[in-house]
Amino acid sequence: MTGETTALGIAAAIRSGERSAVDVIDAHLAAIEAAEPTIHAFNTVTADEARAAAAAVDRALASGQPVGPLAGVPVAVKDNLCTDGVATTCSSKILEGWVPPYDATVVTRLAAAGAITVGKTNLDEFAMGSSTENSAFGPTRNPVDTDRVPGGSSGGSAAAVAAGFAPISLGSDTGGSIRQPAAFCGVVGVKPTYGTVSRYGLIAFASSLDQVGPFANTVADAAALLEVIAGHDPADATSIPQPAPSIVEHLDDGVQGLRVGLITELMGEGIHPEVAARVRESAEALAAAGAIVEEVSVPAVTFGLSAYYLIAPAEASSNLARFDGVRYGLRVEAATTNEMMVATRTAGFGPEVKRRIMLGTYALSAGYYDAFYGKAQKVRTLICRDFAAAYERFDVLLSPATPTTAFELGAIADPLTMYLNDICTIPSNLAGDAAMSIPFGTDAGGLPVGVQVLAPSLGEVPMFRAAAAIEAAAPTTGKDA
Structure with a gap:
């Protein structure tokens, strides 16, 4: 990855005068115009606003005014983050065309850092899905192979970076x-520690699990973006009331003596052999770089999927009750208020959202609360305890990010099979811990494999140190050559 295509490289070139912000934005908008009809990473492209912001960056630099660390860098923003004056739809017909009157805190912090939003990215409706096929506005395609899904729910944000539409995204x-x-x-x-990044202005799916985080082509870019958006926010009651740790300055610290645990429960049944092989190779690379690598058992992670699909739908059932045709968004007229709400939600929500609302409502209903939701929360506590025990022995943990590489569009019709895509990632959300995925080689078909580094709450510094070492040891691909 050359400096000219990384966020930090672009920012440096703009500050030095080697490139203008306008030229950078124009180049990325041209890339979007050329390939977006195929990829469909965006629900909205904000070309005029981006050009105006780029011109403002160039004027500030010309007059000697201070600019932010990401001044002039294009960024794509998931379409469930509120943007003042720009439609925010959650890829749902129930919010189609809705324009928020305020910015999410992360959007405000991006602007303060000088980053320039080029558009709002497609997602599974209300962030419910693992393929970005559940969008009301059509699926996003994987830039690596356009016959395959980009993953989800943030498939548009991942695809935007992979396609070169923006070097970073949220x-x-x-x-x-x-x-x-x-x-x-x-x-x-990167999924930061819960509470590290403000959720103010993020349209909620499951409030105790949701966390905003960065996509990037490099670990250094991801660290720089996380430092921009992280930190306490009084507008978010769940925001950690302390400064976020500095990550960038520790990226080159290496992994000498770092204790790394390879999670045995996430390396066996259900994990494709080629994916498991890449993860083991990354563990060997960490050991060669000086880390102490051993296998570790975290037994309760095997219950993560079951607990998640009770807790998350229950919270979604509560959060999505606000979309009732009364205050904002879609309204389907009917004879009575109750009939109007039913008609609005029937027309406005897609099948997966309806499925999860019904699951959650059932789990919270009288007579089933203790048996389902209450028990799931107890399992969540077990997961937290097992992770805590593992982190007494290890600084970070290692696993696959996904059980397979990207599958073909339309290949998975069964919801339960689709849910299995998140078996490696869900436990960290339930625990509230940090975790991230780093590309490490491919399968035999040339599809990328992601290695997941997990860390305890506020363990981003050792997590990024391990990620940097994995990135440095990753097999060279055509993208990096």
């Missing part, structure tokens, strides 16, 4: 929605 991760598409598209994706 997604949200509720059960793997950043790490899974990052793995499928061959880019870096």
Whole structure:
């Protein structure tokens, strides 16, 4: 990956005068215009606004004014993050055309850093899915192989980076929605510690699980973007009330003496042999770089999928009750208020969203709450305890990010089979811990494999140190040559 195509390289070239922000934005908008009809990474492309922002960056530099660390760098933003004056749809007909009157905190921080939003990216409706096939506005295709899915729910954000539409992007991760598409598209994706990045302005799916995070082509770019968006926000009651750790300055610290645990439960049944092989090779690379690598058992991770698909739908059932045709979004007129709400939600929500609302409502209903939702929360506690025990012995953990490489569009019709795509990523969301996916080689068909590095809460520094070492040891592909 050359400096001219990384976010940090672009920012440096703009600050030095080697390139203008306008030229950078024009080049990326041209790339979008050429390939977006095939990829469909975006729901909205904000070309006019991006050009105006780029011109403002160039004027500020020409007059000697200070600019942010990402000044002039194009960024794509998932379409479930509110953007003042720009439609925010969650890829749902129920919010089609809705324009928020405010920016999400992460969007405000991007602007303060000088980054320039080039568009809002496609996603599985309300972030519910693992393939970006559940969008009301059509699926996104994987730039590596356009017959395959980019993963989900943040498939548009991953595809935008992989296709060269923007060097960095933002997604949200509720059960793997950043790490899974990052793995499928061959880019870096980070789910920060819960509370590290503000959720203010993120349209909620499951409030105790959702977390905003970066996509990038390199670990260094991902670290720089995370530093921009992280930090306490009084507008978010779940925001950690302390400064976010500095990550960039530790990227070159190496992994000498770092204790790495390879999770045995996520290396066996259900994991494709080629994926498992790449993960073992990454573990060997860490050991060769000086890390202490051993296998570790985290037994409760095997219950993650079952617990998640009770807790997340239950929270979704509550959060999505606000979309009722009364306050904003779609409204289907009917004779009575109740009939109007039913008609609106029937027309506005897609099949997967309806499925999860019904699952969640059932799990919370009288007579079933303790048996389902209550028990799932107890399992969540077991997962937290097992991770805590593992982190007493290890600084970071290692596993696949996904059980397979990217599958073909339309290949998985059964919802339960689709849910299995998140088996490696869900446990970290339930625990609230940090985790990220780093590209490490391919399968025999040339499809990217993602290695997942997991860390305890606020363990981003050792996590990124391990990620940098994995990136440095990754097999060379055509993309990197």
